[in-house]
Amino acid sequence: MTDRDTTVVAIDGPAGSGKSSVSKQVARRLGYGYLDTGAAYRALAWHALGHGADTSDASSVLDATGDFDFAISLDPDHYWVRVGGTDVTDAIREPRVTDAVSGVARVPAVRHTVNTLFRALITGSGLPGVVVEGRDITTVVAPDAPVRILLTAAPAVRAARRSAELTGHDSVTVAEALHRRDASDSTVVDFLSAAPGVVVVDSSDLDFEQTVGAVLDVIHTVVPTQTGAHDGR
Ligand SMILES: Nc1ncnc2c1ncn2[C@@H]1O[C@H](COP(=O)(O)OP(=O)(O)OP(=O)(O)O)[C@@H](O)[C@H]1O
Numbered sequence: 001m002t003d004r005d006t007t008v009v010a011i012d013g014p015a016g017s018g019k020s021s022v023s024k025q026v027a028r029r030l031g032y033g034y035l036d037t038g039a040a041y042r043a044l045a046w047h048a049l050g051h052g053a054d055t056s057d058a059s060s061v062l063d064a065t066g067d068f069d070f071a072i073s074l075d076p077d078h079y080w081v082r083v084g085g086t087d088v089t090d091a092i093r094e095p096r097v098t099d100a101v102s103g104v105a106r107v108p109a110v111r112h113t114v115n116t117l118f119r120a121l122i123t124g125s126g127l128p129g130v131v132v133e134g135r136d137i138t139t140v141v142a143p144d145a146p147v148r149i150l151l152t153a154a155p156a157v158r159a160a161r162r163s164a165e166l167t168g169h170d171s172v173t174v175a176e177a178l179h180r181r182d183a184s185d186s187t188v189v190d191f192l193s194a195a196p197g198v199v200v201v202d203s204s205d206l207d208f209e210q211t212v213g214a215v216l217d218v219i220h221t222v223v224p225t226q227t228g229a230h231d232g233r
Protein backbone atom coordinates (compact mmCIF):
# COMPACT_ATOMS: atom_id res chain seq x y z
CA MET A 1 0.00 0.00 0.00
CA THR A 2 2.85 2.40 0.76
CA ASP A 3 6.21 2.93 -0.92
CA ARG A 4 8.99 0.72 0.46
CA ASP A 5 11.45 3.64 0.32
CA THR A 6 9.29 6.17 2.13
CA THR A 7 8.92 5.59 5.86
CA VAL A 8 5.38 6.34 6.99
CA VAL A 9 4.77 7.65 10.49
CA ALA A 10 1.01 7.25 11.03
CA ILE A 11 -0.63 9.44 13.67
CA ASP A 12 -4.32 9.41 14.59
CA GLY A 13 -6.26 11.16 17.30
CA PRO A 14 -9.32 13.23 18.19
CA ALA A 15 -9.79 16.93 17.47
CA GLY A 16 -7.45 19.21 19.38
CA SER A 17 -5.11 16.41 20.47
CA GLY A 18 -2.23 18.17 18.73
CA LYS A 19 -1.97 15.96 15.63
CA SER A 20 -1.31 18.75 13.12
CA SER A 21 1.06 20.90 15.14
CA VAL A 22 3.00 17.98 16.61
CA SER A 23 3.18 16.04 13.32
CA LYS A 24 4.41 19.12 11.46
CA GLN A 25 7.18 19.69 14.01
CA VAL A 26 8.17 16.01 14.06
CA ALA A 27 8.38 16.08 10.25
CA ARG A 28 10.67 19.13 10.39
CA ARG A 29 12.93 17.47 12.93
CA LEU A 30 13.26 14.32 10.82
CA GLY A 31 13.50 15.98 7.42
CA TYR A 32 10.25 14.20 6.49
CA GLY A 33 7.17 15.39 4.66
CA TYR A 34 3.92 16.16 6.46
CA LEU A 35 0.52 15.05 5.18
CA ASP A 36 -2.58 16.61 6.77
CA THR A 37 -5.36 14.25 5.66
CA GLY A 38 -8.07 16.26 7.41
CA ALA A 39 -7.29 19.07 4.97
CA ALA A 40 -8.63 16.95 2.09
CA TYR A 41 -11.97 16.42 3.83
CA ARG A 42 -12.07 20.10 4.79
CA ALA A 43 -11.26 21.16 1.23
CA LEU A 44 -14.03 18.97 -0.13
CA ALA A 45 -16.45 20.41 2.44
CA TRP A 46 -15.40 23.94 1.34
CA HIS A 47 -15.89 22.95 -2.30
CA ALA A 48 -19.29 21.33 -1.63
CA LEU A 49 -20.52 24.37 0.31
CA GLY A 50 -19.43 26.56 -2.60
CA HIS A 51 -21.63 24.43 -4.86
CA GLY A 52 -24.57 24.91 -2.51
CA ALA A 53 -24.48 21.23 -1.56
CA ASP A 54 -26.26 19.86 1.48
CA THR A 55 -23.29 18.33 3.30
CA SER A 56 -25.57 16.17 5.44
CA ASP A 57 -26.78 14.43 2.28
CA ALA A 58 -24.43 11.85 0.70
CA SER A 59 -25.76 12.20 -2.85
CA SER A 60 -25.48 15.98 -2.69
CA VAL A 61 -21.86 15.64 -1.51
CA LEU A 62 -21.09 13.13 -4.25
CA ASP A 63 -22.53 15.47 -6.89
CA ALA A 64 -20.01 18.10 -5.76
CA THR A 65 -17.00 15.77 -5.99
CA GLY A 66 -17.09 15.68 -9.80
CA ASP A 67 -14.89 18.72 -10.36
CA PHE A 68 -12.98 18.59 -7.08
CA ASP A 69 -9.40 19.46 -8.02
CA PHE A 70 -7.34 19.15 -4.82
CA ALA A 71 -3.64 19.82 -4.20
CA ILE A 72 -1.66 19.92 -0.95
CA SER A 73 1.91 20.65 0.03
CA LEU A 74 3.85 18.01 1.96
CA ASP A 75 6.47 20.57 3.02
CA PRO A 76 6.05 21.28 6.76
CA ASP A 77 7.75 24.66 6.29
CA HIS A 78 5.63 25.68 3.32
CA TYR A 79 2.17 24.31 3.95
CA TRP A 80 -0.68 25.14 1.58
CA VAL A 81 -3.93 23.63 0.35
CA ARG A 82 -5.47 24.44 -3.04
CA VAL A 83 -8.74 23.64 -4.77
CA GLY A 84 -8.80 24.31 -8.49
CA GLY A 85 -5.86 26.69 -8.12
CA THR A 86 -7.48 28.69 -5.31
CA ASP A 87 -5.50 28.82 -2.08
CA VAL A 88 -7.90 27.56 0.62
CA THR A 89 -5.33 27.06 3.38
CA ASP A 90 -7.11 29.47 5.73
CA ALA A 91 -10.65 29.16 4.37
CA ILE A 92 -10.88 25.46 5.27
CA ARG A 93 -10.39 26.33 8.97
CA GLU A 94 -13.48 28.55 9.06
CA PRO A 95 -16.16 27.35 11.50
CA ARG A 96 -18.72 26.88 8.69
CA VAL A 97 -16.35 24.37 7.05
CA THR A 98 -15.48 22.68 10.36
CA ASP A 99 -19.20 22.30 11.06
CA ALA A 100 -19.80 20.72 7.64
CA VAL A 101 -16.78 18.44 7.36
CA SER A 102 -18.08 15.41 9.28
CA GLY A 103 -20.99 15.10 6.85
CA VAL A 104 -18.57 14.92 3.93
CA ALA A 105 -16.23 12.48 5.73
CA ARG A 106 -18.97 9.98 6.42
CA VAL A 107 -19.56 9.23 2.72
CA PRO A 108 -17.79 5.90 1.94
CA ALA A 109 -17.03 6.81 -1.69
CA VAL A 110 -15.37 10.03 -0.54
CA ARG A 111 -13.20 8.14 1.93
CA HIS A 112 -12.19 5.63 -0.73
CA THR A 113 -11.22 8.39 -3.18
CA VAL A 114 -9.18 10.45 -0.72
CA ASN A 115 -7.44 7.39 0.72
CA THR A 116 -6.27 6.45 -2.78
CA LEU A 117 -5.01 10.02 -3.19
CA PHE A 118 -3.16 9.93 0.15
CA ARG A 119 -1.34 6.72 -0.78
CA ALA A 120 -0.37 8.20 -4.15
CA LEU A 121 0.95 11.36 -2.47
CA ILE A 122 3.09 9.28 -0.10
CA THR A 123 4.35 6.95 -2.81
CA GLY A 124 5.12 9.78 -5.21
CA SER A 125 6.70 12.07 -2.61
CA GLY A 126 10.26 10.92 -3.20
CA LEU A 127 10.88 11.75 0.47
CA PRO A 128 12.67 9.56 3.04
CA GLY A 129 9.56 9.66 5.18
CA VAL A 130 6.15 11.27 5.60
CA VAL A 131 4.32 11.95 8.86
CA VAL A 132 0.67 11.33 8.00
CA GLU A 133 -1.98 12.45 10.46
CA GLY A 134 -5.72 12.00 10.66
CA ARG A 135 -8.31 9.64 12.08
CA ASP A 136 -7.83 6.36 10.22
CA ILE A 137 -4.18 6.44 9.19
CA THR A 138 -3.05 3.73 11.63
CA THR A 139 -5.97 1.49 10.70
CA VAL A 140 -7.02 2.12 7.07
CA VAL A 141 -4.69 4.41 5.12
CA ALA A 142 -1.37 2.93 6.27
CA PRO A 143 -2.02 -0.04 8.58
CA ASP A 144 1.38 -1.43 7.58
CA ALA A 145 3.31 1.70 8.62
CA PRO A 146 6.35 0.91 10.78
CA VAL A 147 5.35 3.63 13.27
CA ARG A 148 1.70 3.97 14.32
CA ILE A 149 0.70 6.34 17.09
CA LEU A 150 -2.57 7.38 18.71
CA LEU A 151 -2.09 10.91 20.04
CA THR A 152 -4.61 11.64 22.78
CA ALA A 153 -5.35 14.19 25.48
CA ALA A 154 -8.15 14.49 27.98
CA PRO A 155 -11.31 16.05 26.50
CA ALA A 156 -11.11 19.11 28.76
CA VAL A 157 -7.45 19.66 27.82
CA ARG A 158 -8.24 19.46 24.10
CA ALA A 159 -11.14 21.85 24.45
CA ALA A 160 -8.98 24.31 26.38
CA ARG A 161 -6.24 24.20 23.71
CA ARG A 162 -8.71 24.79 20.91
CA SER A 163 -10.38 27.56 22.88
CA ALA A 164 -7.03 29.27 23.43
CA GLU A 165 -6.50 29.26 19.66
CA LEU A 166 -9.90 30.72 18.86
CA THR A 167 -9.79 33.99 20.74
CA GLY A 168 -13.06 35.86 20.59
CA HIS A 169 -15.11 32.66 20.57
CA ASP A 170 -17.05 31.53 23.63
CA SER A 171 -15.12 28.64 25.27
CA VAL A 172 -18.25 26.62 26.04
CA THR A 173 -19.39 26.85 22.42
CA VAL A 174 -15.91 25.88 21.19
CA ALA A 175 -15.82 22.86 23.52
CA GLU A 176 -19.30 21.74 22.47
CA ALA A 177 -18.41 21.98 18.78
CA LEU A 178 -15.21 20.00 19.28
CA HIS A 179 -16.92 17.20 21.21
CA ARG A 180 -19.85 17.13 18.77
CA ARG A 181 -17.42 16.66 15.86
CA ASP A 182 -15.55 13.86 17.68
CA ALA A 183 -18.83 12.12 18.47
CA SER A 184 -19.92 12.31 14.85
CA ASP A 185 -16.52 11.31 13.42
CA SER A 186 -16.10 8.38 15.80
CA THR A 187 -19.21 6.72 14.39
CA VAL A 188 -17.33 6.44 11.09
CA VAL A 189 -13.79 5.48 12.23
CA ASP A 190 -12.47 4.57 15.66
CA PHE A 191 -9.75 7.00 16.71
CA LEU A 192 -10.55 6.97 20.42
CA SER A 193 -8.95 3.61 21.13
CA ALA A 194 -5.68 2.20 19.86
CA ALA A 195 -5.76 -0.68 17.37
CA PRO A 196 -3.38 -3.58 18.10
CA GLY A 197 0.23 -2.47 17.69
CA VAL A 198 -0.59 1.24 17.90
CA VAL A 199 1.35 3.16 20.58
CA VAL A 200 -0.61 5.67 22.68
CA VAL A 201 0.98 9.05 23.43
CA ASP A 202 -1.15 10.93 25.96
CA SER A 203 -0.24 14.63 25.90
CA SER A 204 -2.63 15.69 28.68
CA ASP A 205 0.23 16.48 31.05
CA LEU A 206 2.86 17.31 28.45
CA ASP A 207 3.65 20.66 26.91
CA PHE A 208 4.11 20.97 23.15
CA GLU A 209 7.88 20.28 23.10
CA GLN A 210 7.50 17.32 25.47
CA THR A 211 4.85 15.87 23.18
CA VAL A 212 7.08 16.26 20.14
CA GLY A 213 9.85 14.52 22.12
CA ALA A 214 7.54 11.68 23.15
CA VAL A 215 6.54 11.07 19.52
CA LEU A 216 10.17 11.20 18.37
CA ASP A 217 11.05 8.67 21.09
CA VAL A 218 8.46 6.25 19.71
CA ILE A 219 9.78 6.77 16.19
CA HIS A 220 13.39 6.19 17.27
CA THR A 221 12.52 2.86 18.87
CA VAL A 222 11.43 1.63 15.44
CA VAL A 223 13.28 3.73 12.88
CA PRO A 224 17.01 4.21 13.44
CA THR A 225 18.39 7.72 12.90
CA GLN A 226 17.75 8.63 9.28
CA THR A 227 20.29 9.98 6.87
CA GLY A 228 19.68 13.71 6.59
CA ALA A 229 17.59 13.79 9.75
CA HIS A 230 18.06 16.68 12.13
CA ASP A 231 15.86 16.10 15.09
CA GLY A 232 17.65 18.76 17.10
CA ARG A 233 17.56 16.98 20.46
N1 LIG B 1 1.18 19.08 24.10
C1 LIG B 1 0.64 20.26 23.89
N2 LIG B 1 0.61 21.15 24.87
C2 LIG B 1 0.01 22.34 24.69
N3 LIG B 1 -0.58 22.75 23.55
C3 LIG B 1 -0.57 21.90 22.54
C4 LIG B 1 0.02 20.63 22.64
N4 LIG B 1 -0.16 19.99 21.48
C5 LIG B 1 -0.82 20.84 20.69
N5 LIG B 1 -1.06 22.00 21.32
C6 LIG B 1 -1.81 23.15 20.82
O1 LIG B 1 -3.17 22.74 20.80
C7 LIG B 1 -3.84 23.30 19.68
C8 LIG B 1 -4.52 22.23 18.87
O2 LIG B 1 -3.52 21.46 18.22
P1 LIG B 1 -3.69 20.93 16.75
O3 LIG B 1 -4.40 21.91 15.88
O4 LIG B 1 -2.35 20.44 16.31
O5 LIG B 1 -4.67 19.69 17.02
P2 LIG B 1 -5.32 18.67 16.01
O6 LIG B 1 -5.36 17.36 16.71
O7 LIG B 1 -4.64 18.72 14.71
O8 LIG B 1 -6.80 19.26 15.89
P3 LIG B 1 -7.86 19.10 14.70
O9 LIG B 1 -8.07 17.64 14.49
O10 LIG B 1 -9.09 19.77 15.21
O11 LIG B 1 -7.29 19.78 13.49
C9 LIG B 1 -2.78 24.10 18.92
O12 LIG B 1 -2.88 25.45 19.33
C10 LIG B 1 -1.47 23.52 19.40
O13 LIG B 1 -0.41 24.44 19.34
Ligand SMILES: Nc1ccn([C@@H]2O[C@H](COP(=O)(O)O)[C@@H](O)[C@H]2O)c(=O)n1
Pocket residue numbers: 015037038039041042101102105133134135136137181185
Ligand atom coordinates in the same frame (compact mmCIF):
# COMPACT_ATOMS: atom_id res chain seq x y z
N1 LIG C 1 -8.14 10.65 8.32
C1 LIG C 1 -9.14 11.52 8.50
C2 LIG C 1 -8.90 12.87 8.69
C3 LIG C 1 -9.95 13.73 8.85
N2 LIG C 1 -11.20 13.26 8.79
C4 LIG C 1 -12.35 14.17 8.81
O1 LIG C 1 -11.92 15.50 8.50
C5 LIG C 1 -12.26 16.37 9.55
C6 LIG C 1 -11.23 17.46 9.69
O2 LIG C 1 -10.03 16.88 10.19
P1 LIG C 1 -8.99 17.75 11.05
O3 LIG C 1 -7.91 16.79 11.40
O4 LIG C 1 -8.54 18.86 10.17
O5 LIG C 1 -9.72 18.25 12.23
C7 LIG C 1 -12.49 15.52 10.77
O6 LIG C 1 -13.40 16.11 11.69
C8 LIG C 1 -13.09 14.26 10.13
O7 LIG C 1 -14.45 14.46 9.86
C9 LIG C 1 -11.42 11.93 8.62
O8 LIG C 1 -12.60 11.49 8.59
N3 LIG C 1 -10.39 11.08 8.48
